Amino acid sequence: MESRETRLIAGKGQYADDLDFPGMAHLVFVGSPYGHAKIVSLSVEKALAVPGVLAVLTGEDMVAHTNPLPVQANFKSPGWTWRLADVYAMPRDKVRWYGEPVAAVVAEDEITARRAAELVEVAYKVLEVTGNALEALEPESPKLYDDWEDNKQVHLKFDFGDPEGAFAEADQVMHITNREGRVTGLPIEARGCVAQYDTKMDSLEMWGSFQTPYLSRHNIAATLGMPEVKVRINAVDIGGAFGLKIHAWKENVVALASKLTARPVKWFEPLKDFIVTGPHQRDVFWEGDVAFNNDGTLLGVKATVTHDLGVESTNKGIAALSIFPACSAVPNMYHWKGMHIEGIGAVTNKSFYCAYRGYGKDKGIKFIEHALNRIARKLGMTPEAIRLKNYIQPHEFPYHQINSYVYDSGDYPGTLNKALEMADVDHYRAEKEKCLEEGRYIGIGVVSAIEPAGVAVPNCQMGGITQARVQITADGTIEIHSDRTEIGQGSEVSHAIIVSDILGCKREDILVKRVTSDYIGQGPLSSRGAVYPASAVAKAAKMLKKKVVTCAATFLKAPEESIVMEDGMIFSIDHPEEKLTYGQLSEKALFFPGPRGLPVEMLKNHDHLLDVTTTWYSPTTPESGSSYTSFCTSADIAVVEVDIETGATKIIKYVHVHDAGTIINKQIVDGQIHGGIVQGIGEALSERLDYDTDGRLLTTSFSTYLIPTAVEAPDIEVAHLETPSPFTETGSKGMGEAPIIGSKAVILAAIEDALSPYDIVVNDSPASPERVRKWVVEALKRQEEAQ
Amino acid sequence: MKMQVQLNVNDTTHQLEIDANATLLEVLRNLTRHQSVHRSCEEGECGACTVLMDGQPVNSCLILAASVQGNRIMTVEGLMKGDTLHPLMKAFTDELGLQCGFCTPGMVMSAYALVNQWEEEVLSDMDIRKAIEGNLCRCTGYVNIVKSIRRAKAAKDAGNWW
Numbered sequence: 001m002e003s004r005e006t007r008l009i010a011g012k013g014q015y016a017d018d019l020d021f022p023g024m025a026h027l028v029f030v031g032s033p034y035g036h037a038k039i040v041s042l043s044v045e046k047a048l049a050v051p052g053v054l055a056v057l058t059g060e061d062m063v064a065h066t067n068p069l070p071v072q073a074n075f076k077s078p079g080w081t082w083r084l085a086d087v088y089a090m091p092r093d094k095v096r097w098y099g100e101p102v103a104a105v106v107a108e109d110e111i112t113a114r115r116a117a118e119l120v121e122v123a124y125k126v127l128e129v130t131g132n133a134l135e136a137l138e139p140e141s142p143k144l145y146d147d148w149e150d151n152k153q154v155h156l157k158f159d160f161g162d163p164e165g166a167f168a169e170a171d172q173v174m175h176i177t178n179r180e181g182r183v184t185g186l187p188i189e190a191r192g193c194v195a196q197y198d199t200k201m202d203s204l205e206m207w208g209s210f211q212t213p214y215l216s217r218h219n220i221a222a223t224l225g226m227p228e229v230k231v232r233i234n235a236v237d238i239g240g241a242f243g244l245k246i247h248a249w250k251e252n253v254v255a256l257a258s259k260l261t262a263r264p265v266k267w268f269e270p271l272k273d274f275i276v277t278g279p280h281q282r283d284v285f286w287e288g289d290v291a292f293n294n295d296g297t298l299l300g301v302k303a304t305v306t307h308d309l310g311v312e313s314t315n316k317g318i319a320a321l322s323i324f325p326a327c328s329a330v331p332n333m334y335h336w337k338g339m340h341i342e343g344i345g346a347v348t349n350k351s352f353y354c355a356y357r358g359y360g361k362d363k364g365i366k367f368i369e370h371a372l373n374r375i376a377r378k379l380g381m382t383p384e385a386i387r388l389k390n391y392i393q394p395h396e397f398p399y400h401q402i403n404s405y406v407y408d409s410g411d412y413p414g415t416l417n418k419a420l421e422m423a424d425v426d427h428y429r430a431e432k433e434k435c436l437e438e439g440r441y442i443g444i445g446v447v448s449a450i451e452p453a454g455v456a457v458p459n460c461q462m463g464g465i466t467q468a469r470v471q472i473t474a475d476g477t478i479e480i481h482s483d484r485t486e487i488g489q490g491s492e493v494s495h496a497i498i499v500s501d502i503l504g505c506k507r508e509d510i511l512v513k514r515v516t517s518d519y520i521g522q523g524p525l526s527s528r529g530a531v532y533p534a535s536a537v538a539k540a541a542k543m544l545k546k547k548v549v550t551c552a553a554t555f556l557k558a559p560e561e562s563i564v565m566e567d568g569m570i571f572s573i574d575h576p577e578e579k580l581t582y583g584q585l586s587e588k589a590l591f592f593p594g595p596r597g598l599p600v601e602m603l604k605n606h607d608h609l610l611d612v613t614t615t616w617y618s619p620t621t622p623e624s625g626s627s628y629t630s631f632c633t634s635a636d637i638a639v640v641e642v643d644i645e646t647g648a649t650k651i652i653k654y655v656h657v658h659d660a661g662t663i664i665n666k667q668i669v670d671g672q673i674h675g676g677i678v679q680g681i682g683e684a685l686s687e688r689l690d691y692d693t694d695g696r697l698l699t700t701s702f703s704t705y706l707i708p709t710a711v712e713a714p715d716i717e718v719a720h721l722e723t724p725s726p727f728t729e730t731g732s733k734g735m736g737e738a739p740i741i742g743s744k745a746v747i748l749a750a751i752e753d754a755l756s757p758y759d760i761v762v763n764d765s766p767a768s769p770e771r772v773r774k775w776v777v778e779a780l781k782r783q784e785e786a787q
Numbered sequence: 788m789k790m791q792v793q794l795n796v797n798d799t800t801h802q803l804e805i806d807a808n809a810t811l812l813e814v815l816r817n818l819t820r821h822q823s824v825h826r827s828c829e830e831g832e833c834g835a836c837t838v839l840m841d842g843q844p845v846n847s848c849l850i851l852a853a854s855v856q857g858n859r860i861m862t863v864e865g866l867m868k869g870d871t872l873h874p875l876m877k878a879f880t881d882e883l884g885l886q887c888g889f890c891t892p893g894m895v896m897s898a899y900a901l902v903n904q905w906e907e908e909v910l911s912d913m914d915i916r917k918a919i920e921g922n923l924c925r926c927t928g929y930v931n932i933v934k935s936i937r938r939a940k941a942a943k944d945a946g947n948w949w
Binding site for chain 1: 806816822825827828832833835862872876879883887890892912920921922923924925926928930932933
């Protein structure tokens with residue numbers, strides 16, 4: 001079978017925008033021009049009068065024909081704040097963020113829909129905007145949701161280990177603040193789908209850029225008030241996702257439009273809308289104290305992280321859920337005595353918050369890695385020395401971290417030492433000193449991280465659900481089903497490799513099926529692909545292998561233990577000249593002679609088909625409560641040169657050493673590493689969603705929201721360790737997020753090191769040229785004043 | 788306003804009735820059905836809609852279809868020989884120079900223009916990076932794309948090219 005890569009490069013991709021159905025209508029959204037306003041009146045008459053317009057849906061239609069959006073995560077528990085808003089896919093009386101859709105125009109073609117969208121007349125009464133989290137938490141701040149006491153959506157409080165004891169015995173305490181700008185993952189393809197409502201069957205089928213079809217089915221069915229069994233969601237080729245396409249919301253409106261017009265309806269989102277009304281991330285402010293001893297021993301942390309969640313309108317708790325990993329990631333890969341971490345989420349008049357590569361793990365680790373570098377500098381230690389002193393050691397696994405995570409395996413010192421060797425840090429440190437004499441500023445950043453992967457938490461839709469099926473068809477080809485959509489991260493190739501290794505079948509005889517809502521699962525999120533779905537697929541293949549062996553032993557009249565499967569052939573080691581192909585075996589088992597030719601026991605057990613559907617759940621989570629199953633490790637070292645006149649940062653060298661356990665396919669793992677690192681570099685240096693004081697987003701295109709181009713992206717040197725995870729079926733660990741976690745932290749660390757002669761603390765991102773320049777000017781002023 | 792145009796795409800002439808203000812991107816996607824040409828930013832920034840016009844990469848979202856009647860337009864479909872991948876495309880699949888694949892056809896066209904016209908012996912990584920600067924990719928970090936293009940140059944040097 002033609003590989004996915006061959007198909008895509010030949011231009012035969014089938015992305016959402018390529019979907020075309022007979023009689024298909026097109027939907028275009030109308031967005032609010034204000035950040036916060038009352039809808040005084042809304043008239044669709046002129047739009048409806050345009051020839052070719054079929055319908056205009058508004059908030060009134062949402063109330064009339066749909067349910068409020070369903071709850072996706074609910075952690076109401078004693079002592080914690082956890083608020084949810086009762087909202088519809090489009091609002092009836094109030095807009096809460098710039099771009100929020102107030103109407104959807106459906107027309108015969110997209111151009112007509114666009115023209116008619118301009119004729120939807122809305123009168124607004126502008127309200128005061130709540131512009132950021134700290135403002136939102138002020139008592140006099142305007143409230144976003146009338147029935148809430150204030151704008152605080154979430155307040156979580158965690159005590160890990162013995163925080164008081166840690167601070168009581170510490171030689172020193174350092175105060176740390178750290179801020180991150182608001183960003184978006186922004187794949188090059190925006191969201192899109194086609195909905196087809198069958199009015200005879202009262203059923204709905206959708207195709208599109210769905211990262212998690214099973215969850216989308218649940219949420220879309222709930223919104224439309226349909227039984228889930230009457231809804232089917234199909235993922236097509238997805239032009240990148242990074243978490244941003246998990247959450248269906250505008251898609252609900254497209255589904256309703258199809259139902260009301262009895263036509264297939266297509267929506268392909270303009271890129272600008274994807275930035276303005278898409279999921280956002282980061283935008284946090286950390287403040288806290290780190291306790292340590294004079295010899296560099298780490299003891300404890302007391303810190304609070306405040307999140308600017310934007311509106312709580314569309315994903316009902318999933319945004320707030322990311323505050324858990326932000327808090328729990330702080331211990332990273334070190335020994336600690338105790339921590340007290342609080343996570344606050346405030347709502348503001350900005351687009352909603354949802355998943356993006358990292359999902360909070362990045363935030364906790366960035367905070368603590370920044371703190372470690374500052375402590376090391378204060379103590380006169382190298383950044384590697386403080387890490388090597390505090391690492392959990394290879395003999396300590398499985399390690400029960402103070403936050404209740406169970407770390408599976410790893411060689412933390414080995415990973416960092418390998419990176420130090422590759423980066424030749426001594427050379428660059430000497431270079432740094434030499435360059436300083438010439439007025440050039442070289443910096444070396446060192447960061448190491450674990451990546452908690454494969455989430456399974458209670459009280460939400462991210463509970464650790466997964467299902468897989470492996471079937472040998474009558475002609476001997478093999479199909480694999482799972483919940484793991486292909487978003488460019490290599491699901492299809494990985495699953496084909498896993499199954500061909502277990503069954504000894506040929507890769508070209510395997511088809512990894514496109515993911516639909518037919519199979520239960522969270523899909524690829526939280527880097528769970530190599531943890532949950534891959535384990536379920538491997539488990540199904542192993543179960544299937546047993547059946548193949550029994551059937552083959554029967555047909556070849558040989559003992560089961562003598563059966564060998566390799567390179568697509570099945571035979572007994574006792575009679576290797578008599579071989580069956582998978583096609584021959586399957587035809588025998590199904591038709592000639594069929595089940596009656598199989599062992600009696602197999603038939604009595606109803607176990608005769610070469611088809612296995614199974615599920616998988618983490619072996620560590622049930623007893624330990626560990627929210628994650630695998631913890632891959634990475635060490636990043638970056639060397640940068642900062643031009644203090646322009647503020648520009650140039651990356652001279654980038655080294656990444658990775659330990660993701662058993663590697664299924666090195667090319668894929670390397671590709672994930674390269675891509676994640678460059679996204680992190682974008683976040684560290686240039687990406688920022690900027691709202692003005694009226695709540696309007698200013699950075700709505702690639703010319704203002706600056707993702708790295710090929711020229712800004714560095715060469716990246718990668719090396720691997722392979723410490724298998726004892727807890728997954730394949731020994732592999734989830735690894736999609738580690739690269740972004742390490743890279744954004746290490747670039748900032750390197751800049752701070754470069755600017756160390758000025759004593760500049762790089763605790764805000766992005767470290768854009770204008771910001772670096774500002775820091776330098778301020779530092780020069782401080783130095784002048786001191787003299 | 789509708790108008791009749793003749794467009795040469797991948798050496799095939801198409802006789803079409805188009806809106807006078809239709810972009811080349813719209814016409815390629817919707818009328819001649821070259822869906823490898825992808826729509827994203829529609830303002831010439833992302834490069835997902837890159838095609839070759841007389842051998843030079845252009846953003847088809849910025850060009851009126853009516854204005855390119857005398858020009859030769861080329862898309863990735865035109866690089867194929869039947870079902871056989873062009874050596875440049877093969878280099879991309881060998882080096883995994885694609886992940887989600889959405890930016891890929893545009894990227895391949897820019898890369899083709901670069902390698903095809905490069906007369907000198909050495910093609911540096913920075914030469915490659917500059918040539919694809921207008922093609923944004925969010926998945927690969929460009930590392931394997933640069934490798935793919937380097938490999939394609941080697942294929943061309945070895946006489947494996949068309």
